[in-house]
Amino acid sequence: MEMLLNNLSAADCCSGKSEPEKKSRCRKGNLAQAYVPMQMWTEPMEAMTSLACGTVFGELVMPYVKGSSLERNKREVCNHES
């Protein structure tokens, strides 16, 4: 898997109308390939908090929300039914 040079997703990069600064940092992705953004260093949380959260990095705290999948699946996208 190729890593992008920063947290920009492939969609943000190189749309042709990007600023010079953005263009030099970003890397054009190849077609039909998935990319993983490169994690940037952030100050780790304190030890007990890290253990309780399951990660030392605050931005990676992604607790499971009970019923979230059911909620998501409840929403129907068809407009013509109303």
Next chain:
Amino acid sequence: MWIYEKKLEYPIKITKPDARMAKIIIEQYGGGDGELGATLRYLSQKFSMVTPQAKATLNDIATEEMAHLEMVGTMVHQLTRGLTEEQIKAAGLDPYYVAHGLGVYPSDAAGVPFTAAYIQSKGDPITDLYEDMAADGAIA
């Protein structure tokens, strides 16, 4: 090689047995997206990795998944301590019980035994990493 430390990665102290919960939680032990599958997936794929970063990542994540496996097994074990016949039957745990007693057996919530068919290892680093993302994101 592996080093075992005599402590859980995260403490587990279940004081109230719960047969129904045990039946559900065991999915994470021997089920398709469970810790045993994760361990074997990374452990098998690591041999095909090329870059040092990928080798280290798969090796060390596999190691951590083993620690997770121990925790899930611990949960099932603690949830089934002192269960009565009525509690077992009421939770629908009796088919499991007849085959395994109150032991911990690698199977999913439906009782299907673990199989390597849950994982893939294709010998190609990028293919394997795609599989890892699919597997690990399965409950996203």
Next chain:
Amino acid sequence: MNRDELLKSLSSLDFMAVDLGLYLNTHPDDCEAVDEYNCIIKAADKVRMKYEEEYGPLCSFRSYARDGWSWIDNPWPWNACFNVNIEKGAC
């Protein structure tokens, strides 16, 4: 520190070390992260030493056997009484 406090402290420090190690596996040139990792393991080693002195070996082929072969002694980590309580909402 008593056993509960030692075990809590060691578990949290070891967890940090493991997680930082995983980050370093994909960011091996991040010196700030290496420093943080080294700092954590130094602290963890101190706690580990205290725990093992008082409550027995944590490893069966690295830890000093002070009290006969107490390695086998109950409780083991999967027994509920081995473990400490973590406060709800600690995350």
